[in-house]
Amino acid sequence: MPKFWIHYLEDAKEQLEHCCLIGDKGYLSHSIQLDLFENKDIKLEAPMRKI
Numbered sequence: 001m002p003k004f005w006i007h008y009l010e011d012a013k014e015q016l017e018h019c020c021l022i023g024d025k026g027y028l029s030h031s032i033q034l035d036l037f038e039n040k041d042i043k044l045e046a047p048m049r050k051i
Contacts, residue, residue: 013040020045 023046
C-alpha cells in the first residue's frame with residue numbers, strides 16, 4: 001500500500017467516525033483495520049484482491 005494511504009487513514013481517523021469507507025482493490029493490514037474500527041467505528045470495505 002502506498003504510504004500516502006496510511007497518512008490519509010490517519011487523517012480520516014481524526015476527522016471521521018461511525019462510517020464506512022469504500023476503497024478500490026487493495027490490502028490493509030488487519031491491525032490498521034482493527035484500530036480504525038475499535039477507536040472510531042470506521043469500517044473499511046474493498047473488493048478482495050485475486051491471489
